[in-house]
Structures are given as C-alpha cells and as structure tokens.
Amino acid sequence: MSVVPLSYVDIGLAAVLLFMNAALSLALRLGLARRLLVAGARMVVQLTLIGLVLKALFEFASPTFTALAALIMVLFAGREAMARQERRFTGFWTYGIGTGSMMAAGIIVTVFGLTTQISPDPWYDPRYAIPVLGMILGNTMNGVSLGLDRLVSGAVVQRAAIEAQLMLGATATQAMRGVTRESMRAGLIPTINGMAAAGLVSLPGMMTGQILAGVEPVEAVKYQILIMFLIGGGTGLGLLAAVLLGARRLTDSRHRLRLDRLGAKADS
C-alpha cells in the first residue's frame, strides 16, 4: 500500500477553491459567501474532530467504546431521519419508529457482515465496525426517512380510500396495503438506483478511497460489492420495520385510521 501523505499546505491550496467560490458569490451578489465559508469551516472542524475520535477509538479497540460510538451514530441517524419528515408521529413515536428500525437493521447487518464476511480480529475491531456501520446507517437512514415520509403523507392524502375499505369490512392491514407498498417502493428506489448506476455514473466513495489508498482495483471492487449488498440488506430491513411499525401506529386494534396520532405539518 502506498498512500501519498497530504501536508497542511496541500489542504490550504485546495481551500483556495472555496475562497474562489466565495469571491464569485460576492462578485455576482449571490449572498452565499458567508454561508459557503461557514459550511466550509464546519466541515473542517467536524471532520478533524471525527478524525481524532476515530484515532482514539482505533487505539483503544475496546468493545464498550465501539458500541458507544455505534449508539451515538444510530441516535444521530434517527434524529436526521425525523428531521426530514414533513408530518411526524406524536410523542415517543416521532423519534422511536425510525431510530428503532435503523438500530435493529444497522446492528443485524453490520454484525452479520463483520462476523461472517469481513472477519477482522476481533470482529468488533472499530477500524472495520465503525466505517461499515456508518455506510449501512447512512443509506438505511435515506430509505427509512423516504419510506416513513411516503407512508404518512400517503395515509393523509388517501384517507378516503383507506377508510372506504375499512367501512366495507377490510382489516387495517388490508386497507393500508396500498400505502404500505408505495412506501416500501419509495424507500428502496435509491438503493436500486445506486446499484444500477455504480461504476457507470459514479465511482462509489469507498472504492475510490481504497484505490487512492493503494488497494488493487479488483480488491477494492470486491469490497464495494460486499458493502453494496450489506447496504441493500440494511435498507430493506430497516425500511420494512419502519413502514410496518408506522402503519401499525397509524391504525389501532379496532381497525381505525388514526391520523390524530400525527402532529401538525412541520415547516419545511
């Protein structure tokens, strides 16, 4: 392996491009200069901190700290998925449905990948566990938030159609089937597109990273394929759990549609 190390001068040189954008914004009065610079600064600080955290995690290689880091990642993913909902469930469920589904799916798929395929020693080695979980969670989060958003908006928009079925003696599951199916589709499409476009339209980030780090392209591709499958599995599981839990929460034991369990429309 041969990594070309970067000096701070190299990074500073690349940052010139951001300042160029800012100058452009000032010249064209786009009003974005400040936001560009703040976002750039945030990115530098966040990534530097994460670098330090990862360095420490890898040195300790402790199962407790690794699990703690994983938990924090899941909670952030849950918050992010919630923030993307236009209408949310009330109470605990606002956060609980997405986070719970992602936690279950992320952990199951990551542990499966680590223990049977990637097999580092020990299997929870944070150098593998954290990036793999990160990739799975990032994609699962997309799927879950899209799926939940479609579920809730579908139930609101198609209220008359759902209740018409209930009125004719359908069970809640039967009446929700159309919306549930649409939500699953909506949540899975990015994963399908990602797989279909991989290599043609975009070179996946992890593969690119490994190639830059000196890994043989064929090895990097094998890793990428493995990760794509894990991502697909995580998204599918998380989405299924979130949509089914959401559909359950939107109905009750007397087979009613309970839109009263949704909060007011969030500003977006």
Added chain:
Amino acid sequence: MLKIRGLMRPGLEAADLDVAAGECVAVSGPSGAGKSLLLRAIVDLDPNQGDVAIDGMKRDAMPAPEWRRRVVYVPAEAGWWAERVGEHFPDPAIAAPLMTRLGLPAAALEWEVARLSTGEKQRLALARALVMSPRALLLDEPTSGLDPETAMTVESMLHERVADGIAILIVTHDAKQAERLAKRRFRMAKGKLSPAGGGGGP
C-alpha cells in the same frame, strides 16, 4: 335491529337510538351539527364510547371488520382505492343486476373511477355497500348528487331493502325525502340528537 345507547365522542353528545329491522329512520340538521360524526361513531371509525349492538350482538364483542360488514356506512363522498370501478366489488357478477337497478349500465364496472360523475359515484358507492348484504345501512346524503328521477329510483330500491328487513339510518337535508322514507325522524343540532316532527323517542 340496531341499538345505540350512550354513544358519544368529542363533538357528539350521548345519543340513544333504535332502528328496528325493516325500519328507516331519518336524521336531519345543519351542516357541522355532527350527523356524520354520529354515523362514523356507529361504525367505530373514530374512538368513541357507548354501547352499540346489531341483532343483539354487541359491537365490542366482535372484531371491527366483522361489525362493519353487518352495519355498512356509505359516506356522502365515498373513497375509491383502485383505478377501475369493478375492482371495488368482491364479485362483479353479483354487482351487475344491482347496477342496472340503479340506472347504471353493467359496463360501468369497466369504467375508470377518475371519470365518474358525482351521481355515478354515489350510486356505485351504494351498490358497493349493498352487495355486502348488510343488516343495517347508514346513508349520508345518498341522493344529493342525483337528478329527481334517479333519486326516486334509488329511493324505491331503498324501500325494497327495508321491506326485506334491513334497518336504514339515513342522513338527509331533503325534508320531503325524509318524509317519504322514514316514519320516525330525528334532528341533530350542536352534537345533540333529538326527535323531530312526527317522531317518537328511541
């Protein structure tokens, strides 16, 4: 028969009402008085309290879908969940004669829902409910979108069903229709149900 005791929910004061087998009872009242809330509460579409029974069988003792197959509610604006009319009927073959009876061609089963007129939708929603062979029928303004002649066709068919022994609770703005169809009439105002006109209590 349909028996309702102390049925209430927010916006609806405790209501008592009996509709005998082979009887039609009419409810009228201004918009927003709670007429639809009453019908929705009877079929348990919203959380509510109270005792409701059909033919002596309590609502809460059976799964809600089973209850809603015995007591069928046809709202003023029915919902449609598939593209074609026929997909809304469990067995289109049974529906065909009913369609003719309601003044619709049997070919209507092939129509797209999106192209139906209000009146067609109303009659199809009624047909969809009738093929369930319910014990009680709760109708919300079933003829509001129909011309007088078609409305009479629908009314005469409801008469037949009542004669066959089903119980009908009809919400209507049309006082004449209420008189033609129902011997007992009620009035709903501000969520409170009370006897009106020549009616008797429950």
